[in-house]
Amino acid sequence: MDDLEKLLAETDIAYRRDCTLAELTTFKVGGAADVVFYPESVEQCAALIRLAGQAGKKLVFLGNGSNVIGSDRGCRDWIVLSTRLTELSLGENGRICAGAGVKTVKVSSFAAQNSLSGLEFAQGIPGTVGGAVFMNAGAYGGSMDQITVKTHYLDETGRLCVLEGKEHQFGYRESFFSRNPGCMILSTELLLTPGNAEEIHGRMEDFRKRRKEKQPLEYPSAGSTFKRPQGDFAGRLIEEAGLKGYRIGDAQVSEKHAGFIINRGCATGDEIMQLIRVVQERVKERFGVDLECEVRYLGEK
Ligand SMILES: Cc1cc2nc3c(=O)[nH]c(=O)nc-3n(C[C@H](O)[C@H](O)[C@H](O)COP(=O)(O)OP(=O)(O)OC[C@H]3O[C@@H](n4cnc5c(N)ncnc54)[C@H](O)[C@@H]3O)c2cc1C
Structure with a gap:
């Protein structure tokens, strides 16, 4: 032993x-x-x-x-x-409480079933509630900061704590938790708005369709590799820099959406990191823009 x-x-x-x-x-x-x-x-x-x-x-x-x-x-x-923290319940006045491990898509569908609007944007975001709060995930004009009212978490010492409203310190793809990565998100309370179930389902379907059309969902990826630079789109800059389809080993700038780096089958973490650096250098040279990584690195350097 x-x-x-x-x-x-x-x-x-x-x-x-x-x-x-x-x-x-x-x-x-x-x-x-x-x-x-x-x-x-x-x-x-x-x-x-x-x-x-x-x-x-x-x-x-x-x-x-x-x-x-x-x-x-x-x-x-x-x-x-956190994938076994799967509590999901409907509270009063448009509130939903979800464990950190519940898939965001599941909460979005649960909201729609209960005629609650505000989480349609999460259809197609393949993460959990914990990851969505940490990242302040968002799409199509919606984001977690618009609906998150309370989060229970454990601090670095294992003490149970609560954040409410502005205490989440949400910013673009950041939060209190991205600034304090030693804390573990346990569950989050969302405040949604009563709406028409058919219209909510319609918006969800529309978002799913747009993703399928525009994103390389047939390949493994982590979604948009870079944060959106002020007033522009990472995908546009990367494409204009002539990098659409550029490949290092099996890591490739997607031909369908240049904002995504995809794994063509046998990519390594190092190939993806090298490709990220090439993209950052070329975009900086050509446009003077610093592309910041949205995707986070996990494990040994
Ligand atoms: C095809 C595709 C499309 C995507 N589209 C979008 C999009 O439209 N918008 C968007 O914002 N993102 C998008 N993403 C990125 C990703 O899905 C989101 O960031 C998602 O919210 C991450 O959730 P996760 O559970 O997978 O988090 P993980 O990847 O597991 O973790 C992300 C970060 O959160 C931390 N974390 C996770 N859970 C906890 C917890 N319980 N406590 C403390 N820290 C925690 C991790 O340490 C890590 O730093 C996309 C990804 C893919 C693959």
């Missing part, structure tokens, strides 16, 4: 030691993860934070892995998946 097994013997939290970052992410790249935990309750999450503190290990929280690039060298930190 190694040291980690001795420590893990003290908990009843489900875990895996045979997992790769490729399996945990929609980009499908990345090497071995030393250990991945699947806590099912607030108590298990808090116990895990304390255990990691005792073991001197860093925790990395992950939802559906749809906004990350896995390192080819894997991850020595403990990965905590």
Whole structure:
């Protein structure tokens, strides 16, 4: 029994030691993860934070892995998946409470079933509620900051805390949590507006259709690789810089939508990172614009 097994013997939290970052992410790249935990309750999450503190290990929280690039060298930190925090309930006056691990698409459909509007934009965003709050996910004019009223989380010491309204510090693809990545989001309360179910479903369908037409959904990716620069679109700049279809190994700037880097099959994390740097350099040279990565790096440098 190694040291980690001795420590893990003290908990009843489900875990895996045979997992790769490729399996945990929609980009499908990345090497071995030393250990991945699947806590099912607030108590298990808090116990895990304390255990990691005792073991001197860093925790990395992950939802559906749809906004990350896995390192080819894997991850020595403990990965905590929130995918088993799946509470979903309807409150009073247009409120929905969702566990961090519930898929955003599921909450959006649940809202529509209950004739609540405000989360239509989330149709087609393949992440969890935790990831959406962390990233302040958004599309087609809607975003999490417009509907998020309260979030329960654990701080770095395992203490249960609450954020309300402006305390979320939402900005473009950022939040209190992106500034404090040692905190674990547990659940979020959303405030939606009563609407007409048929119209809500219509808008959802329209967004799904637009994505299918414009985005390279047939290939693994993490969505838009770069944040939108002020007053412009990353995809337009990349295309104008002549990089549409540009390829390093199996990492490619999508021919369908230059804002997406895709995995043509066997890309590595390093190839994707090299391609990101080439795109940033060329766009800087040509337009003087710094493209900032929206996608986050996971694992060993
Ligand atoms: C095809 C495609 C289309 C996309 N379209 C959009 C779009 O239109 N708009 C948009 O905003 N994004 C889009 N994305 C990106 C991505 O889906 C979103 O950012 C999503 O909200 C990430 O959720 P996730 O659960 O996958 O987060 P992950 O990728 O698992 O994590 C993202 C970040 O959040 C942190 N995190 C996750 N869960 C927790 C938690 N419980 N506690 C603390 N930290 C946590 C992670 O540490 C990480 O830093 C797209 C991605 C793909 C593949």
